[in-house]
Amino acid sequence: MFEDVLTREAQCTPTLAKTLYDTMPEQWVPVPGAVDLLQCLRARGCRVGLLSNTGIDLRPRLGDLGLLAYFDTVVLNFEEGLVRPDPRIFRLAADRLAVAASECLFVGDTPHTDGGAVHAGMTSLLIPLAGDEPQLHTAAALLAGS
Incomplete structure (x- = not known):
């Protein structure tokens, strides 16, 4: 779902969308x-x-x-x-x-x-x-x- 939004709305390539999806949680800290x-x-x-x-x-x-x-x-x-x-x-x-x-x-x-x-x-x-x-x-x- 998140990757679909990035490719559709933000016009990311599927590869970039997957990379963002995979790495974004690592940025989250309490x-x-x-x-x-x-x-x-x-x-x-x-x-x-x-x-x-x-x-x-x-x-x-x-x-x-x-x-x-x-x-x-x-x-x-x-x-x-x-x-x-x-x-x-x-x-x-x-x-x-x-x-x-x-x-x-x-x-x-x-x-x-x-x-x-x-x-x-x-x-x-x-x-x-x-x-x-x-x-x-x-x-x-x-x-x-x-």
């Missing part, structure tokens, strides 16, 4: 505070899911980074045919966690796409950005204090 937030949630006994609109399977990279173990489920839009802010994909994530949507806390950083969590019945925490970087330490501090 933003500061991500591991602390995940550890905080685990320490509180929370079930944790990752919901992403990316067109790439994140699980191998999460595994390489030692982060996959923090997630009870990973829901990717391209596998489900649903895209945030559609409330159905948020409810699907809650179902996969075996938790009612009303019992979920969705942590995101983009009001438009992440706002679908509210429509799915979830409490939502939108993380402030400093530049393009989510300030996840803020969420970890809030959760640790509650």
